[in-house]
Amino acid sequence: MSTQRQSVKDIVTAPAAGQAALLQALLAVQDASPENYVSEEAVNEIAHLLGISRSRVYSTASFYSVISLKPRGRHIVRVCINAPCENAGKQAVLAALEQELGVGLGCTTPDGRFTLEGVSCLGACYMSPAIKIDNQLYGDLTAEAAVAIIRRCREEENIGHTA
């Protein structure tokens, strides 16, 4: 707990936070959270450090779809839902991901590994259908390729844990 508090402070008061602090602080705090979200304590701390009200922090946080106020999985799987990807076979990719992960859009797998989300255009429509897992982009996907990617993610994480 105290390390989490410390890190919020480090992020919000870092020189890189610059003048335009609130939204960047929320994003950085979320990125630093293993559960990919901004906790209530973090909101309180950001409000305190920036000298603004908690409701102001909540108001900004709730406007932006990327910011989550609820815990999410360690990895966010984002499926592009805009027209170029939809026409190129997004539905089959999404269905395969839902089946492989055992959860629907907006939900987190029971093991806390993955959250499946819909996202607007990833700027990858030259290789639609496209998805993003954390910061990694994948394009020209088929249902089989999408499933293979998830399985590889799991394996890599398992290796990471035992190493």
Next chain:
Amino acid sequence: MGTQLDSAKSVFRLGLFRDFPTLMHYRDFGGYQALAKALAGSPEAVIGDIGAAGLRGRGGAAFPTAAKLQMVRDNPPGERYVICNADEGEPGTFKDRFIMTHIPFQLLEGMTIAAYAVGAAQGFIYIRHEYPEAQETMRRAIAAARAAGLLGGDILGSGFSFDIEIFSGAGSYLCGEETALLSSIEGKKGRPRLKPPYPTQSGLWGRPTLINNVETLANIPPIVDRGPDWYRALGTADSHGTKLISLSGDVVRRGLYEVPFGTTFREIIDNCGGGVRQGRLKAVNIGGASGVVVPPWELDCPLEYSACGQHGITIGSGAVFVMDDSRSILENVRNRVDFFLHESCGKCTPCREGLRQAGRIIHRLLAGNAVLADIDNLERYTRTMQNAAFCGLGQAAGNSLISSLKYFRGEYEAMCRDRGEAAPKEATA
């Protein structure tokens, strides 16, 4: 990716820079000559060159760039800002991402020249959250430019100082609208503000602010370096220079293409894209989700501001999305309405309610439960939204609806329960 223009006729020379976004490489190809030239002359001379080149904004509204620079410059002395709009939220568009990942220094150089022209010392690049790789490349490019004395204090020994910070968006399409973007940087909800005052007078933290699209700013170095005459010669009498086209959908070669103004949409699809992959061409969506849906016979229209205006075509961000004859117009329109419904901030009724009603009718049509009168209602709601919405999101949200109703009404009518009663038989076949 894609075929590229001969570099003597290209503003972006993307072919040269594929995987080499290093400062040294950029300078080897003449990078930062324009900045040196600009700093050796007056800010007015820079604005003069951009005006003579006839550069217009590439973020959608096609506003003359020199006029905007002049408006910011004309403010009483004091702090002012330059903001690069890299929110690129228009579905089907990826040109700004490529500029940032392939020629980041050209963008930085353009921003620095623009800052010199308006007298700004601080800049921001607002990059959408979906583009972490572009944020990372731009951060590294800024650090390299600083280390080389091309950003920061006393740039190239000229006494002019300018620095740039990256600001990440957080998944809101609306934040690409310039006043919503300002609110977002200020740490508020990304909702649009009333204009006037325009950002050129009262922008970020109430200070005069220049906001330009990535592609607009990246046009500046070649204009200053090679001169307005060279630039004007690239396009047509009406529209100068080149345009980046994000080509997607049912073509053989999807990708990013730089084409001179005056190229027709058919040439873009056939020559750049290699034509339709299979089946026949049915419709093309030009300008992203906020753009129009047009049939093949409109494609001989040249990419040119006046001609496109006459044909009711929105160049917008330069997204060209091709649909073959296996595609349902209604499904594609539904996708766009759902998109806008999700992105609308709900501040004004015409947009919020108009989209909700439009969404209901489209879903009813697709379920086979609509009647012909629904189509007229759909058209009415859409027109109200276009005319009465507070900001550009609601105003443009109806473009695909209205254009598809104009060109593909038969497809709407064919989905109605009472189609046999009013529509002519052949239209429902």
